[in-house]
Amino acid sequence: MSIVVSELRHTYNEGTPARSEALRGVSVVIERGQWVSIVGHTGSGKSTLAQHLNLLLLPQSGSVSIDGTDVTRDAKNLRGLRRRVGLVFQYPEQQFFAETVRDEIEFAPLNWGVTGRELDECVEMAVRSSGLDPALLGSNPFAISGGQRRRAALASVLSMRPDYLVLDEPTAGLDAAGIRELRQLMASVRDEGMGVVQVTHDLEGALANSDRILVLERGVGVTCGDAESVAEYLLRSPVQGLLMPPLARFIAGLRERGIHLPLTAGVGDVINSLEERLGCEV
Amino acid sequence: MQGVTYSYQGATAPAVTGVDLEVNPGEWLALVGANGSGKSTLAKICNALQIPTQGVCRVMGLDSSDPANTGEIRRNVALVFQNPEDQIVASIVEEDVAFGPENLGLPSGEIQIRVDRALELTGLLEYRGRGSSSLSGGQKQRLALAGALAMSPCALVLDESTSMLDPEGRESFLGCIGELNAQGMTIVQITHRMEEAVRAGRIAVMERGRVVWDGAPELFFGGEYLRWGFEEPLEFALHRELLARGILPGATLPVAEDMLRSLCL
Amino acid sequence: MRSLNNISLGQFIPGDSLIHRLDPRCKIVCTFMLLAGLFMASEPLDFVLWCALPCLFSRLSGTSMTTILKTGRPVVFLVAVTVFINLLWTPGHEILRIGPLRVTWEGITVAVGMGLRLFFLVIFAAMLMMTTSPMDFSAGLERLMSPIGRLGLPTSEMAMMMTIALRFIPTLFEETDRILKAQISRGADFDSGGLIRRARSFVPVLVPLFVLVFLRAENLATAMESRCYSPGAPRTRLHPLRWAARDSVAVICLFSFIAAVVALDRLVLGGVRPFR
Structure with missing residues (x-):
């Protein structure tokens, strides 16, 4: 598939x-x-x-x-x-139009003719996987905090149950905290x-x-x-236009100095090999 | 410019509370803090867009609460905001840069000179006759910067100016800022990203409306930033660990190239 | 697929042609003369003469004829409706009859004239907008309106409003396109159902658009204020308006041309006078 x-x-x-x-x-x-x-x-x-x-x-x-x-x-x-295929645009919270967060989340399934208990299940599932606070379902989508707004926006796409x-x-x-949470969420739906x-x-x-x-x-x-x-x-x-991440640049620099590590190595690995090398020299 | 003295004490508004801060001419201050x-x-207080409800804000000795000083302050402290789209007034690049000087009532020859210089400093000279909506995000933000520079300010306040740019746009924008600072421009850079603050000469941390820490970048990036709950970029973690193990000398910045240079390999 | 990408409403195309360099006041005056001329002489045959202007304009401004004609596209529907109504509801000499519908010779004349007039109206206006930057246009308008300004109307503020409105048209199209697409990807259906249902289906587009515009407006106002803009205060200009000899020449030439067309219309073509 x-x-x-x-x-x-x-x-x-x-x-x-x-x-x-x-x-x-x-x-x-x-x-x-x-x-x-x-x-x-x-x-x-x-x-x-x-x-x-x-x-x-x-x-x-x-x-x-x-x-x-x-x-x-x-x-x-x-x-x-x-x-x-659910599509989440950049700044998805800018597409809000409904009076409550629940209406916003129900918009997509309603458009595909989902009603009744199935609709409730869709909403419940979307709220769960987006990490949205269920207490906010009755609130005005424009009045909730930035992080919750982004989650509500995600829920409003997840509610169509895309593959x-x-x-x-x-x-x-x-x-930074918002980015971390969003990545966890993406990993969990994956x-x-x-x-x-x-x-x-x-x-x-x-x-x-x-x-x-x-x-x-x-x-x-x-x-x-x-x-x-x-x-x-x-x-x-x-x-063009893509910058190597700093840590990868550092590792690339180490390679020139004779320490060979994978470019995606973690901080711990880098430190270990540096200590090893410097330990030898001392 | 004799000195941007800025002190603001005990506001009733919860946004900013009892802040004492002095920014010296030619300094690059990074003001970091969470959303x-x-x-x-x-x-906005620096630019007299907002007047302190308590305390005073002085720009070059001028009290911002006196309406007679507003024009002078705005001319000397220019702001660049987050979204370039919201700052561009005119449809043509050079006309947008001219907007500020036109408001000052300068003669057209003088405006022309200022527009040329601002466009040159921001690397947009070749785009002067182009439509502003045809520029890329990074170019638009440099256009907003040029608009600010055309006021011939002594200080630039950048309010999350790079947060909507892609890495390339961010680099070129910060490159411009670095050059301006080298030429003596005072910079106040507001950001929540650690890696953007590394170029600053001084760091101040804001938390819930207060300035809670103020000091040298070496000290801050040596681990101080963790105390204030900032997210740690990978190269910062590496930097901190290497410092702790004595592998890196203390004055190194958490920038890949800097660290490589300081390593005794 | 719905997309607003291809809409061109006579957006300014930067350039350095003779027409671009004319004083905006000259261009505005010329456009108004043209509109007046159109109303005074709109026999179908007059349009053969009017056609000379877009052709000449295309040569002088370096704008392709296709681009000029395309600006008339948004009003094609309006033109069609006008033609249709005039065709069927003008009394006169009947030449064709389909059931209750009667087509008259006069009807055809009126319909064609009306349709062409509307089309040319848009094209002439677009010619002005394509070669005049919004900033110049509003400055020109401001100066032309300055006699009214003495009566207490905020002409410079009105001009500034116009500049900004024109500046934001491309941005607004982009935003609308994005919101439209976002709602389509959430299953919104703008194409089916009756009139009311369709109108209602646009709520999810209009509400976010309004919210965005208000937010934008607020931010823009702050940014303008921080660049020392204060409404009503005297402003200077990067390129001060200068009325050059070529501007006078342009106005005189165009005036002569329009006068000639109108005279020809009155004296030679005469005949049926459908528009009063």
């Missing part, structure tokens, strides 16, 4: 002076139960790719298939397919079997948390793999 |  994107191309404003190629042949597979990060600079096409996963955009060339169904072949059932969750810059505007896709320009966060990383540069996927192989690739051939 | 600790209120 997976989303398969192959040779996807997308051009905005075709035939006008503002024509711009956002995607120029991108392929990626997103399995359920996996956390895939799509990283790239501003304008690399990562948001365009995210919108294809949710069928907000349809392939102009190439294909997207969700659990074996090619979306272009099944155009009548777009809404049905769309429900399988895949795509998040566009989910950590934007959160403080462990429950959901496919998680995170679109971000934060390479450090992507390297530290995801199972697989796709790096986009000007509409082309330049590398895809686990954190270590992607870090190695980026060290060899830097990609 | 809602009163940092932004303090920024």
